Amino acid sequence: MILTRRAAVVSAALVILAATCAARAADKKYDTGATDTEIKIGNIMPYSGPASAYGIIGRTEAAYFNKINSEGGINGRKINFISYDDAYSPPKAVEQARKLVESDEVLLIFNSLGTPSNSAIQKYMNAKKVPQLFVATGATKWNDPKDYPWTMGWQPSYQSEARIYAKWLLKEKPGAKIAVLYQNDDYGKDYLKGLKDGLGNKAASMIIAEESYETTEPTIDNHIVKLKSSGADVFVDIATPKFAAQAIKKVAEIEWKALHILNNVSVSIGSVIKPAGFANAQGIISAHYLKDTTDPRWTNDPGMKAYLEFMTKYFPEGDKLDNGTVVGYGVAQTLVQVLKQCGDNLTRENVMKQAASLRDFRTEVLLPGITINTSPTDFAPISQLQLMRFTGERWDLFGDVISADVGG
Structure with missing residues (x-):
C-alpha cells in the first residue's frame, strides 16, 4: 500500500515536471541561429x-x-x-x-x-x-x-555630424573659405551633403573647392596640394583613417595653415594621429560621442x-x-x-x-x-556629439553636448 502511494506521488510529480518543462519549452521561440545553448x-x-x-x-x-x-x-x-x-x-x-x-x-x-x-x-x-x-x-x-x-x-549620422561643423563655422568663422576633401562614395557624399545643408544659402559662397578621391589611390597628396592652391582657410577632411593620416602629414609638409576639421571616423589617436605625428595634428577640430582613453579626466x-x-x-x-x-x-x-x-x-x-x-x-x-x-x-540610436580640439597628445572636449538630429 505504501509503495503504491509512493509510486502515485512520484508519478504525479513527474507529470507536473513534464508539464512545467513543456510550458517552459513553449515559452521559448527561436529562429535560425539561436538555440537553448x-x-x-x-x-x-x-x-x-x-x-x-x-x-x-x-x-x-x-x-x-x-x-x-x-x-x-x-x-x-x-x-x-x-x-x-x-x-x-x-x-x-x-x-x-x-x-x-x-x-x-x-x-x-x-x-x-x-x-x-x-x-x-x-x-x-x-x-x-x-x-x-x-x-x-x-x-x-x-x-x-x-x-x-x-x-x-x-x-x-554623417550628415548630422557635418551639420554641427557647419553650425560652428557659421558662428566662429562666418567669412570662412572652405576646401573639402571627400571619399568618392556614399560615405563621403553623405558628409558633404550635411555640410552644405548646414551652411544653407551660404554654402555656394563659403565652399570654394572640392576634391574627391578613390579608395584605390595610393596617396591623396596631389589633392591636398590642389586644395591649398584654392586659397581656402578652412580644410574639411572627410577621409577614412589611412587617407586622413596622409592628409594631416601633407598639410603640415606644405605648410597649409588652414583650420583643419576632421570627420569623427578618423579621430583615432592610435591609428591616425600618432602615425601622422602629434606635432602635425595640433589644433584639428572634430566631434565625438565616446570617451577618449588618453584624456586624464x-x-x-x-x-x-x-x-x-x-x-x-x-x-x-x-x-x-x-x-x-x-x-x-x-x-x-x-x-x-x-x-x-x-x-x-x-x-x-x-x-x-x-x-x-x-x-x-x-x-x-x-x-x-x-x-x-x-x-x-527612429532607427538612429545615437544623435548627440560634443566638439573637441587636438592639443598636445590628446583630444580636448569643448562646448556642450549638441543634438545632431538631421532635422534639428
Missing part, C-alpha cells in the same frame, strides 16, 4: 584593404563576446561570433553576407563596416528578413524603418576603468589608444543589452523589436549626457 552572430569587417585600420573593431567585439561567454553567456546562451573579411569591397561583402546567412545560418549580422559594403547588402538582408543591426557607418539612410525595417545604424571614471580592465584581461594585444577598440566595446555592449531584452524569444523579429525599444541606455564608454534611444520610427 547558442546565439550565432555574423560580422563583416575590412581586415585587409584600404580600410583595414577598422579591423580592430571586429577583433575587439570578438574579445568582448569571449568575456560574456566566460561569464555564462546571455540568459545561459553562449555567443558564437563569426567574422569575415570583405577588404572594404562591396562585391566581397555580398559574398560574405550570403555565406553568413545561408551557410553559417546566423541569427543576425552585426556591426558590418562601411557605407559601400552595407549599401551592397541592404536589400538582400531586408528581403531575407535578417537583422542588419548596428551597422558600422554613419550614413543617414540606415534610419529608414519604413523602407528597410531590418537595418539599423548605431553611431551619429576619465582616470577615475568607473566606465573607463571597466573598459581598461576588459582590454587588459581579454584583449591585451589590442591598442587601448585606438578609437576602434572603444567603438567595438561600446557597440558590443549595446548588442548584449538587446539580446538580454529578448529573453527566450530569440526570433529575428523580436531582435529588431528590442533594438527599436532602447530607452536612455548607456554603454560604459559614452560621453556624459549622451544616451542611446530608439523607437519603431
Whole structure:
C-alpha cells in the first residue's frame, strides 16, 4: 500500500515536471541561429584593404563576446561570433553576407563596416528578413524603418555630424573659405551633403573647392596640394583613417595653415594621429560621442576603468589608444543589452523589436549626457556629439553636448 502511494506521488510529480518543462519549452521561440545553448552572430569587417585600420573593431567585439561567454553567456546562451573579411569591397561583402546567412545560418549580422559594403547588402538582408543591426557607418539612410525595417545604424549620422561643423563655422568663422576633401562614395557624399545643408544659402559662397578621391589611390597628396592652391582657410577632411593620416602629414609638409576639421571616423589617436605625428595634428577640430582613453579626466571614471580592465584581461594585444577598440566595446555592449531584452524569444523579429525599444541606455564608454534611444520610427540610436580640439597628445572636449538630429 505504501509503495503504491509512493509510486502515485512520484508519478504525479513527474507529470507536473513534464508539464512545467513543456510550458517552459513553449515559452521559448527561436529562429535560425539561436538555440537553448547558442546565439550565432555574423560580422563583416575590412581586415585587409584600404580600410583595414577598422579591423580592430571586429577583433575587439570578438574579445568582448569571449568575456560574456566566460561569464555564462546571455540568459545561459553562449555567443558564437563569426567574422569575415570583405577588404572594404562591396562585391566581397555580398559574398560574405550570403555565406553568413545561408551557410553559417546566423541569427543576425552585426556591426558590418562601411557605407559601400552595407549599401551592397541592404536589400538582400531586408528581403531575407535578417537583422542588419548596428551597422558600422554613419550614413543617414540606415534610419529608414519604413523602407528597410531590418537595418539599423548605431553611431551619429554623417550628415548630422557635418551639420554641427557647419553650425560652428557659421558662428566662429562666418567669412570662412572652405576646401573639402571627400571619399568618392556614399560615405563621403553623405558628409558633404550635411555640410552644405548646414551652411544653407551660404554654402555656394563659403565652399570654394572640392576634391574627391578613390579608395584605390595610393596617396591623396596631389589633392591636398590642389586644395591649398584654392586659397581656402578652412580644410574639411572627410577621409577614412589611412587617407586622413596622409592628409594631416601633407598639410603640415606644405605648410597649409588652414583650420583643419576632421570627420569623427578618423579621430583615432592610435591609428591616425600618432602615425601622422602629434606635432602635425595640433589644433584639428572634430566631434565625438565616446570617451577618449588618453584624456586624464576619465582616470577615475568607473566606465573607463571597466573598459581598461576588459582590454587588459581579454584583449591585451589590442591598442587601448585606438578609437576602434572603444567603438567595438561600446557597440558590443549595446548588442548584449538587446539580446538580454529578448529573453527566450530569440526570433529575428523580436531582435529588431528590442533594438527599436532602447530607452536612455548607456554603454560604459559614452560621453556624459549622451544616451542611446530608439523607437519603431527612429532607427538612429545615437544623435548627440560634443566638439573637441587636438592639443598636445590628446583630444580636448569643448562646448556642450549638441543634438545632431538631421532635422534639428
